Amino acid sequence: MAGHSHIKMWIISTLLLMSFVHPSLANVKKEAKYLILGAGAGGLHAARLLLAQNITDFIILEGTNQIGGRSERSVDFGGITFNPGDMFVYGNIDYLQRLGFGLQKYDFAFWEVRNDQGEDITPEANTQDGILYAAKEATNDLAEGVVKHERPDIDQKTAMAMKGWLAKSPLDEIVQWYYFDFDQGIQMKRESLVGTYRQSLQPDYYLITDYGDSGLFSDVEQQLDEDHLHLGEVVVKIDQSGDKVTVTTGNTPSEEEEYVADYVLVTFSLGVLQQGELTFIPPLPEWKTEQLCRYQRGTIEGVLLRFASKFWSDAEWILHASDRQDVDYHHYPAFLNVDREWMHPGSNILVAILTGKKP
Structure with a gap:
């Protein structure tokens, strides 16, 4: 009976020890060939380009609970939907026309x-x-x-x-x-x-007059599942010191998650980068930090x-x-x-x- 008691005590002690292990140590690192940071227009278009090449080994990390960034923000007023984030566009408009968007040269x-x-x-x-x-x-x-x-x-x-x-x-x-x-x-x-x-x-600039029935990134949204899109993941650190890049998310240690990839594409807005809440290891070169700080929003x-x-x-x-x-x-x-x-x-x-x- 004494032997059994020792076994029970060992099992209980082990379970208690496991329950007090720091959550960040217990988390399993998630890996992908590519990490896309941000699910705004830049991040979603990057995913579109990867999918066009039949590349599916990627994960998108988005800090909010929705995708599209400013391009998905709309305001209903007077029975009309306004999309202030992408009202004006310029450059290659062919893909917008293929999506059925109405465009007017401005x-x-x-x-x-x-x-x-x-x-x-x-x-x-x-x-x-x-x-x-x-x-x-x-x-x-x-x-x-x-x-x-x-x-x-x-x-x-x-x-x-x-x-x-x-x-x-x-x-x-x-x-x-x-x-x-x-x-x-x-x-x-x-x-x-x-x-x-x-x-x-x-x-020339164009004004979007009709957003069609599908939306700007509907073709990408249809191909993104939970394995490829992780919402509510606030990136706090990008570590490039090892053979691969490690990205850490989470506002507190208990919320930390780690992602590992061969390549990381940062599509955050200048405003996010200028907040100084994202840590780079090693630090960004001085010339790059200077340009980020000098650029006016x-x-x-x-x-x-x-x-x-x-x-x-x-x-x-x-x-x-x-x-x-x-x-x-x-x-x-x-x-x-x-x-x-x-x-x-x-x-x-x-x-x-x-x-x-x-x-």
């Missing part, structure tokens, strides 16, 4: 400009726009010098001043705001000259406004040149006209666009 120059008194000053705005555009074109030689490492990068405001542009009136300021601040989401004095130079080489907000009837023109954009001094930066500078024939006719909706702040 004309940012189809505007109407009014002052505080409601007077139409569009002709004057067109004149100032031509002067600004000429000065912007003249900055290309400065930008090319930066690209060729012949001179340091400078901000847009400095470059434009060097080429003779200086906003001297509310009209100048709204034209300048539309060309720079709205385009980038930040004030021009914080915009990189070379960054906007490269963007100016991009093809822009914020553009849209306020949906619905009226009893339409009282504005058919211009795509209605700009407001205000001389008010008691407001922060610009006073409701731009409105996107949604009540257009190829958008949402009869909706009586404008979208007020706000960006930037007073320094």
